[in-house]
Amino acid sequence: MLELYILLVFMIIGAIIAVEVKDLLSSVVTVGAVGLALSMAFLVLKAPDVAITQLVVEILCLIILIRATIKKDLPFAATGRWFLNTVITVGFIFVFLMVCAKCLKDLPAFGYPLMRVAGTYIKEGLMQTGATNLVAAVILDYRAYDTLGEATVLFTAVMAVLAVVRVKGRKDPNEEEAGDE
Amino acid sequence: MIYILCLAFFCVGIYCILRKRNVIKIIVGIIIAEYAVNLFFILIAYRMEGRSPIHSSDNQILNMVDTLPQALVLTSIVIGLATTALLVAIAMRIYEKYGTFDITEIRELRG
Numbered sequence: 001m002l003e004l005y006i007l008l009v010f011m012i013i014g015a016i017i018a019v020e021v022k023d024l025l026s027s028v029v030t031v032g033a034v035g036l037a038l039s040m041a042f043l044v045l046k047a048p049d050v051a052i053t054q055l056v057v058e059i060l061c062l063i064i065l066i067r068a069t070i071k072k073d074l075p076f077a078a079t080g081r082w083f084l085n086t087v088i089t090v091g092f093i094f095v096f097l098m099v100c101a102k103c104l105k106d107l108p109a110f111g112y113p114l115m116r117v118a119g120t121y122i123k124e125g126l127m128q129t130g131a132t133n134l135v136a137a138v139i140l141d142y143r144a145y146d147t148l149g150e151a152t153v154l155f156t157a158v159m160a161v162l163a164v165v166r167v168k169g170r171k172d173p174n175e176e177e178a179g180d181e
Numbered sequence: 182m183i184y185i186l187c188l189a190f191f192c193v194g195i196y197c198i199l200r201k202r203n204v205i206k207i208i209v210g211i212i213i214a215e216y217a218v219n220l221f222f223i224l225i226a227y228r229m230e231g232r233s234p235i236h237s238s239d240n241q242i243l244n245m246v247d248t249l250p251q252a253l254v255l256t257s258i259v260i261g262l263a264t265t266a267l268l269v270a271i272a273m274r275i276y277e278k279y280g281t282f283d284i285t286e287i288r289e290l291r292g
Binding site: 001004005008009011012015016018019024027028031034035038041042045046047048049050053054057060061064065067068069085086088089090092093096097100104107110111112113115117118121122125126132133134135137138139143146147150153154157158160161164165 | 226
């Protein structure tokens, strides 16, 4: 599992750079690099379908974010209660990590899942659905209502983006960002 | 141990959301936190010496990894793209109206 550790450390370093860099475009490009590393981590963890989806979504996300930040790079003010904000934020993260440390004791160890539900899917999926790819069997047969809800959410989001972006009485060709989905 | 690294990745995103004042930076923090949660679910699904859940005729390894979290994460990634597009659209409208991305300058509720 050495490659997984290397990828995770790379992702954490990339996330810190994306948070702390001053230039917005550099930040967005760094997030793109982190997403591609995440796709490789999914491949290492034996999840090829998720890796492919992550790759496509990452490219679309990068296009949308670059479209939003390409010519609006403004310096932002550094006045205000920075010390208090930092103390509150670090305190919250510390409490969160304490709770997580208590919760992680109850998880099964890494690499040995319980698989009460998925055992049935793996044993009988090929007979009941006829799909050799079991993730496709779960998505499109056992839990098809989840996929229907996902499509509904996508449709609603596209309608909301159109309603927000559309400006009445102005035909601007570069406002067609919602067509990316 | 690897769960701890994943949680640290999540905390970077949380720190970005809570601390930054630029709207685009906050969106970047939301994206990072979302990546961390997706990775955590796939880590839970992993099985030692397992193989990807696709039937093939020449399989030596019989143990497959857990399919259910993979299906859920597949749904979650696509929904994350939709929410990101919506956030970016709202941020662009805020920039058109106020001329800035600083959240302390945005004090009105009129659209």
